[in-house]
Amino acid sequence: xxxxxxxxxxxxxxxxxxxxxxxxxxxxxxxxxxxxxxxxIPFSEMDVSTVPQNIDVKYDHLLNLLKEQNxxxxxxxxxxxxxxxxxxxxxx
Numbered sequence: 001x002x003x004x005x006x007x008x009x010x011x012x013x014x015x016x017x018x019x020x021x022x023x024x025x026x027x028x029x030x031x032x033x034x035x036x037x038x039x040x041i042p043f044s045e046m047d048v049s050t051v052p053q054n055i056d057v058k059y060d061h062l063l064n065l066l067k068e069q070n071x072x073x074x075x076x077x078x079x080x081x082x083x084x085x086x087x088x089x090x091x092x
Contacts, residue, residue: 014072 003017005024012021022031052058066073 013070015074 003021012018052061
């Protein structure tokens with residue numbers, strides 16, 4: 001998973017490479033444009049009208065958006081088993 005400090009942005013194609021790439025002192029400033037957004041939009045003002053409400057459709061929609069950007073999705077379910085289906089898990 002090595003990536004050189006001189007790599008092109010197209011080579012930084014996953015989370016782990018980006019951690020290493022932007023960890024180089026000479027590349028740290030390259031991340032400033034995405035870290036210091038001038039305009040902040042409150043979540044309440046975000047347009048979510050195009051976001052599907054069905055969870056399966058929403059998942060497929062998200063995967064397609066990631067594929068369009070040549071991004072590989074990562075998924076980690078660190079929740080304990082009792083919470084994995086919450087709130088549909090029956091209560092005792």
